[in-house]
Amino acid sequence: MTALNATHDPKLRSWVAAANVAGTDFPIQNLPFGRFRTAGSSEAFRIGVAIGDQILDLRATGLIDTDDMNVLMNASVKDRQALRAAISAGLAEGSGQQAAWSKALLAQAQAEMTVPCRIGDYTDFYTGIHHATTIGKLFRPDQPLMPNYKWVPIGYHGRASSIGVSGQVFKRPQGQTKAPDAVAPSFGPSKRLDYELELGFLVGRGNALGEPIAIGDAEDHLFGVTLLNDWSARDLQAWEYQPLGPFLAKNFASTLSPWIVTTEALAPFRAKFERPAEDPQPLPYLDAPSNRASGALDITLEVLLQTAKMRADGVAPVRLTLGNTTEAAYWTAAQLITHHTVNGCNLQPGDLLGSGTLSGPQPDQAGSLMELTLGGKQPVTLPNGEKRTFLEDGDTLVMRGWCEREGAVRIGLGEVAGTVV
Amino acid sequence: MTALNATHDPKLRSWVAAANVAGTDFPIQNLPFGRFRTAGSSEAFRIGVAIGDQILDLRATGLIDTDDMNVLMNASVKDRQALRAAISAGLAEGSGQQAAWSKALLAQAQAEMTVPCRIGDYTDFYTGIHHATTIGKLFRPDQPLMPNYKWVPIGYHGRASSIGVSGQVFKRPQGQTKAPDAVAPSFGPSKRLDYELELGFLVGRGNALGEPIAIGDAEDHLFGVTLLNDWSARDLQAWEYQPLGPFLAKNFASTLSPWIVTTEALAPFRAKFERPAEDPQPLPYLDAPSNRASGALDITLEVLLQTAKMRADGVAPVRLTLGNTTEAAYWTAAQLITHHTVNGCNLQPGDLLGSGTLSGPQPDQAGSLMELTLGGKQPVTLPNGEKRTFLEDGDTLVMRGWCEREGAVRIGLGEVAGTVV
Numbered sequence: 079m080t081a082l083n084a085t086h087d088p089k090l091r092s093w094v095a096a097a098n099v100a101g102t103d104f105p106i107q108n109l110p111f112g113r114f115r116t117a118g119s120s121e122a123f124r125i126g127v128a129i130g131d132q133i134l135d136l137r138a139t140g141l142i143d144t145d146d147m148n149v150l151m152n153a154s155v156k157d158r159q160a161l162r163a164a165i166s167a168g169l170a171e172g173s174g175q176q177a178a179w180s181k182a183l184l185a186q187a188q189a190e191m192t193v194p195c196r197i198g199d200y201t202d203f204y205t206g207i208h209h210a211t212t213i214g215k216l217f218r219p220d221q222p223l224m225p226n227y228k229w230v231p232i233g234y235h236g237r238a239s240s241i242g243v244s245g246q247v248f249k250r251p252q253g254q255t256k257a258p259d260a261v262a263p264s265f266g267p268s269k270r271l272d273y274e275l276e277l278g279f280l281v282g283r284g285n286a287l288g289e290p291i292a293i294g295d296a297e298d299h300l301f302g303v304t305l306l307n308d309w310s311a312r313d314l315q316a317w318e319y320q321p322l323g324p325f326l327a328k329n330f331a332s333t334l335s336p337w338i339v340t341t342e343a344l345a346p347f348r349a350k351f352e353r354p355a356e357d358p359q360p361l362p363y364l365d366a367p368s369n370r371a372s373g374a375l376d377i378t379l380e381v382l383l384q385t386a387k388m389r390a391d392g393v394a395p396v397r398l399t400l401g402n403t404t405e406a407a408y409w410t411a412a413q414l415i416t417h418h419t420v421n422g423c424n425l426q427p428g429d430l431l432g433s434g435t436l437s438g439p440q441p442d443q444a445g446s447l448m449e450l451t452l453g454g455k456q457p458v459t460l461p462n463g464e465k466r467t468f469l470e471d472g473d474t475l476v477m478r479g480w481c482e483r484e485g486a487v488r489i490g491l492g493e494v495a496g497t498v499v
Numbered sequence: 500m501t502a503l504n505a506t507h508d509p510k511l512r513s514w515v516a517a518a519n520v521a522g523t524d525f526p527i528q529n530l531p532f533g534r535f536r537t538a539g540s541s542e543a544f545r546i547g548v549a550i551g552d553q554i555l556d557l558r559a560t561g562l563i564d565t566d567d568m569n570v571l572m573n574a575s576v577k578d579r580q581a582l583r584a585a586i587s588a589g590l591a592e593g594s595g596q597q598a599a600w601s602k603a604l605l606a607q608a609q610a611e612m613t614v615p616c617r618i619g620d621y622t623d624f625y626t627g628i629h630h631a632t633t634i635g636k637l638f639r640p641d642q643p644l645m646p647n648y649k650w651v652p653i654g655y656h657g658r659a660s661s662i663g664v665s666g667q668v669f670k671r672p673q674g675q676t677k678a679p680d681a682v683a684p685s686f687g688p689s690k691r692l693d694y695e696l697e698l699g700f701l702v703g704r705g706n707a708l709g710e711p712i713a714i715g716d717a718e719d720h721l722f723g724v725t726l727l728n729d730w731s732a733r734d735l736q737a738w739e740y741q742p743l744g745p746f747l748a749k750n751f752a753s754t755l756s757p758w759i760v761t762t763e764a765l766a767p768f769r770a771k772f773e774r775p776a777e778d779p780q781p782l783p784y785l786d787a788p789s790n791r792a793s794g795a796l797d798i799t800l801e802v803l804l805q806t807a808k809m810r811a812d813g814v815a816p817v818r819l820t821l822g823n824t825t826e827a828a829y830w831t832a833a834q835l836i837t838h839h840t841v842n843g844c845n846l847q848p849g850d851l852l853g854s855g856t857l858s859g860p861q862p863d864q865a866g867s868l869m870e871l872t873l874g875g876k877q878p879v880t881l882p883n884g885e886k887r888t889f890l891e892d893g894d895t896l897v898m899r900g901w902c903e904r905e906g907a908v909r910i911g912l913g914e915v916a917g918t919v920v
Contacts, residue, residue, distance in 0.1 A: 323744025
């Protein structure tokens with residue numbers, strides 16, 4: 079695990095004024111990486127660091143000599159930390175770099191962002207135990223969780239090609255569905271389109287095929303974290319998923335936030351990783367004192383909705399739910415990395431591991447409409463009187479995440495927005 | 500569908516002598532693409548065409564100006580056919596290119612091959628109805644096939660990073676397994692390691708997100724076919740796969756043959772695609788007269804095994820099974836492409852679609868040991884007296900494929916071999 083160091087000092091301020099404004103997602107203690115270009119241009123995307131309301135063009139600073147985020151992600155932990163320290167020093171108040179680096183800034187409002195790295199393979203896990211329990215209850219009231227759930231970090235492979243960046247607009251998927259009492263399936267647009275609130279863990283340095291990553295080393299391979307909306311067509315899923323899992327119900331679109339908040343930036347926001355005493359101890363390959371001591375992430379997650387009518391009326395998105403990752407996830411990022419490689423599978427820089435839907439223990443902390451509306455039976459009423467069981471055309475779904483703690487400066491993950499049309 | 504033309508003429512002969520030898524996999528009527536370099540060198544891999552026992556360096560002929568197979572795969576059907584015609588003409592007896600192109604040949608025996616393209620996403624389907632029925636019977640004697648099987652081309656996402664080329668040597672995967680009567684799972688090497696005999700369909704030109712590929716256009720997006728061994732750890736799979744499908748049971752390794760036999764080369768080996776009259780008609784989006792008329796591929800598939808002892812004793816691999824794709828697959832490649840995109844999912848050049856295990860209707864045509872040994876209950880006895888229920892360390896599994904028809908020249912897919920250690 080990354081130790082706290084000078085880059086986390088709450089007294090640290092930047093010569094970029096907006097980075098010092100209380101409540102910003104991007105103070106100098108954060109320094110997330112993304113890929114940007116001037117909006118409206120056809121420039122190649124470059125690596126940037128968010129600072130306040132600006133983006134620092136990292137290559138222009140001379141600290142790196144690549145535009146390829148995956149190359150940067152392949153760096154050793156030591157090199158990653160050295161790069162972070164250098165960026166922090168250069169952006170700090172009183173830095174001798176201010177004059178030069180000022181010319182390497184672009185306002186975020188003038189930038190176009192893209193998916194933050196090339197995602198070779200995308201794996202989606204299922205660590206949200208409250209989500210798994212609530213969804214499981216809808217299908218199997220007597221046994222909501224499968225017998226393997228508390229032993230195996232359940233995961234499946236996802237689709238990399240259809241992953242987009244915040245702002246993604248996609249068409250409502252079509253496909254086969256079958257009503258329980260129907261003789262045959264029918265074809266048409268999904269009527270039960272949902273979102274899933276997830277964290278996206280991005281892999282840094284990978285491992286060779288056949289060489290598992292031990293649990294004690296796993297966090298060295300975690301480059302950072304994004305927000306992930308794993309859009310889901312519940313009606314397609316119900317008909318297609320036996321026996322090999324979700325497929326067309328998921329791969330029409332998935333949306334990532336543009337900024338990778340690094341493992342280093344998250345160091346002040348780690349938590350003890352606790353499981354109920356009655357639960358089985360993980361098998362030794364998934365267990366390490368370091369993981370128990372600080373394997374959890376303490377991130378607040380918020381979901382908001384803006385309907386087409388709200389947009390037309392100039393009404394801002396309204397909150398659907400608010401929760402926290404510490405209570406939601408049954409497995410840590412380190413456990414996911416180790417489990418994924420224990421059979422010899424190779425991870426590569428830029429691979430994406432979804433956390434699974436991070437619903438809290440309370441009903442109003444649910445990370446999907448499927449849970450919030452009890453499988454579509456109980457609509458949510460919005461402040462303007464509109465109702466939703468599932469997403470309707472024109473709906474924009476927004477997810478935000480941030481970390482706050484006594485004695486630390488608040489950092490944010492930014493947001494991920496997406497619209498179905 | 501690609502029509503027959505002069506490149507299929509059985510009378511066509513090549514100035515590369517070995518291409519005219521009866522029984523070669525690579526006569527001038529085949530012309531498959533692969534990526535090669537001189538064995539032992541550290542050259543970049545280049546695009547080559549197999550001809551007899553040689554490889555034609557395609558860039559050296561001046562017909563292409565790229566070393567990137569995915570660029571070539573993105574070509575239009577018209578351009579693909581034009582390239583094939585030009586290669587065929589240049590390699591034909593009496594060609595004026597003979598003197599120049601002779602210098603662009605490398606003996607296959609002196610070449611190192613690699614995975615034939617960059618595989619962005621890998622999807623594995625489950626089209627082998629006899630496989631699905633036999634495996635299903637082991638779990639559900641009363642209902643071997645799920646209710647969706649004859650409506651939905653069942654598929655799931657696989658792992659691209661661990662796909663290797665023929666000759667791949669991999670370590671036996673470790674992981675969690677649980678005996679039916681055990682209280683808790685245990686950890687260790689898989690004891691039920693199996694192969695799966697599949698075709699790999701490689702996507703040519705892709706589609707934009709949100710723009711499905713109609714069934715009538717689907718074959719235009721199929722670049723060609725390889726052999727695929729989808730190694731499977733049956734004991735890991737049984738414990739992990741509920742509810743989201745196979746994961747670590749599959750992603751430790753998958754092996755492809757090095758040569759992509761193109762859709763154009765396969766034109767003489769198409770078959771009527773028939774399903775039993777009592778089966779449901781596919782939904783309209785999966786149905787097209789062209790697909791019914793010639794959607795099936797007529798490819799003979801053979802599986803062979805060489806144990807470590809056989810290798811030490813100088814004994815060649817022995818046949819385990821022999822079958823044909825026409826009888827094995829319930830869905831065509833065109834139906835897989837259309838189904839995959841009907842929800843808007845985007846395919847990209849180089850994406851791999853596995854057919855699923857292609858077992859024939861007879862027990863001795865089974866495409867996996869799980870089927871051949873009735874779930875490990877009935878060992879196979881090899882000619883030298885060794886027995887196998889599942890694969891043992893040192894076993895090399897070889898798959899071969901070829902097409903033969905009256906009035907056409909035999910073409911081969913080459914072979915895919917892999918060894919577990």
